[in-house]
Amino acid sequence: MSYRGQIIKAMSGFYYVRPDRDEIIKGSPADNSGTYQCRAKGIFRKNDITPLVGDRVLFELTDTDDVEGNVTEILERKNFLIRPRVANVDQALVIFALHTPEPSTELLDRFLIGMRSKEIPVILVFNKDDLGSEGEPETFRRIYKGAGVRLLFTSALEHSGIDEVRELLRGKLTTVAGPSGAGKSSLINALSGRELMTTGDLSRKTGRGKQTTRHTELLEIEEGSYIIDTPGFSSLEFDGLDSSSLDSLFPEMVRYKNECYFAGCSHINEPDCGVKRKLLEGYIPRERYDSYVLIYNELSKIRRYS
Numbered sequence: 001m002s003y004r005g006q007i008i009k010a011m012s013g014f015y016y017v018r019p020d021r022d023e024i025i026k027g028s029p030a031d032n033s034g035t036y037q038c039r040a041k042g043i044f045r046k047n048d049i050t051p052l053v054g055d056r057v058l059f060e061l062t063d064t065d066d067v068e069g070n071v072t073e074i075l076e077r078k079n080f081l082i083r084p085r086v087a088n089v090d091q092a093l094v095i096f097a098l099h100t101p102e103p104s105t106e107l108l109d110r111f112l113i114g115m116r117s118k119e120i121p122v123i124l125v126f127n128k129d130d131l132g133s134e135g136e137p138e139t140f141r142r143i144y145k146g147a148g149v150r151l152l153f154t155s156a157l158e159h160s161g162i163d164e165v166r167e168l169l170r171g172k173l174t175t176v177a178g179p180s181g182a183g184k185s186s187l188i189n190a191l192s193g194r195e196l197m198t199t200g201d202l203s204r205k206t207g208r209g210k211q212t213t214r215h216t217e218l219l220e221i222e223e224g225s226y227i228i229d230t231p232g233f234s235s236l237e238f239d240g241l242d243s244s245s246l247d248s249l250f251p252e253m254v255r256y257k258n259e260c261y262f263a264g265c266s267h268i269n270e271p272d273c274g275v276k277r278k279l280l281e282g283y284i285p286r287e288r289y290d291s292y293v294l295i296y297n298e299l300s301k302i303r304r305y306s
């Protein structure tokens with residue numbers, strides 16, 4: 001007998017599955033959190049596919065007396081990400097801190113590229129607004145104006161900007177993504193009004209987060225609004241992305257690339273480049289262009305050596 005459900009947590013090789021219908025499985029009540037602890041059967045490993053939080057699955061119970069089982073099939077995905085490891089999301093909340101840890105526009109742009117390449121809409125949040133000084137929000141507004149994202153500023157500490165974010169999450173499944181210590185779990189707690197996730201200090205020595213969240217977990221912040229908390233990470237590389245189509249993931253470049261003289265213009269060394277002209281005229285932010293060049297070179301290198 002197999003049942004349908006959704007993976008809401010992945011931890012230490014186990015997948016915690018919440019059945020679609022609560023009345024499920026006579027004689028085998030779910031554990032306190034309403035989930036069944038499942039392993040993935042070997043077939044997934046063979047097919048090079050691993051279950052992800054957010055996956056809709058079929059599962060079987062291994063023993064009707066307990067709450068354990070096996071995931072036997074992953075149902076068709078709407079989308080999925082490798083970093084963070086999630087599936088079937090409607091949108092992403094990319095969270096950076098205004099300070100501590102200091103934001104890196106290059107890392108941020110990598111997150112945006114990753115999401116855009118999977119056509120996942122992004123809400124970009126700068127958290128720790130309470131630590132910001134005058135003019136800083138304007139700087140980021142300038143940089144990300146044409147980047148095709150919603151941009152918000154919050155303070156999980158002082159509860160500012162929270163209602164606005166909650167509004168954008170209503171009725172959706174949203175994944176968070178961002179570096180360790182940015183306040184992802186703190187923001188989730190502020191959004192839900194409950195201590196759903198553990199939060200942690202920054203390392204005094206490095207000023208970075210301490211990787212407090214180590215597993216991925218889907219949570220309900222209010223009725224019908226779901227969010228996935230994920231571990232922070234501080235680097236992101238791409239495989240399967242072609243340098244020649246990188247510009248298509250920068251909306252502010254897409255606007256101007258038809259003004260380039262060469263059809264396959266990379267916007268780096270070619271003469272008569274519309275993108276570089278708009279950069280010099282101030283229509284394309286220097287920070288975004290710098291990220292583009294850096295990642296373009298990285299992707300071209302990967303291709304040359306492989």
Ligand SMILES: Nc1nc2c(ncn2[C@@H]2O[C@H](COP(=O)(O)OP(=O)(O)OP(=O)(O)O)[C@@H](O)[C@H]2O)c(=O)[nH]1
Pocket residue numbers: 127128129130131154155156157158178179180181182183184185186187198199200201202209210211212213214230231232233
């Ligand atoms: N000043 C200030 N501190 C905050 C804010 N939000 C979170 N913090 C602090 O930042 C630190 C890290 O917060 P977390 O929520 O654990 O960060 P995280 O992004 O979940 O980090 P990982 O789980 O390691 O990926 C904690 O000490 C929080 O108290 C904020 O808005 N303002």
Ligand SMILES: [Mg+2]
Pocket residue numbers: 184185186197198199212213230231232
């Ligand atoms: Mg966390």
Ligand SMILES: [Zn+2]
Pocket residue numbers: 257260261265266267268270272273274275276
């Ligand atoms: Zn060009």
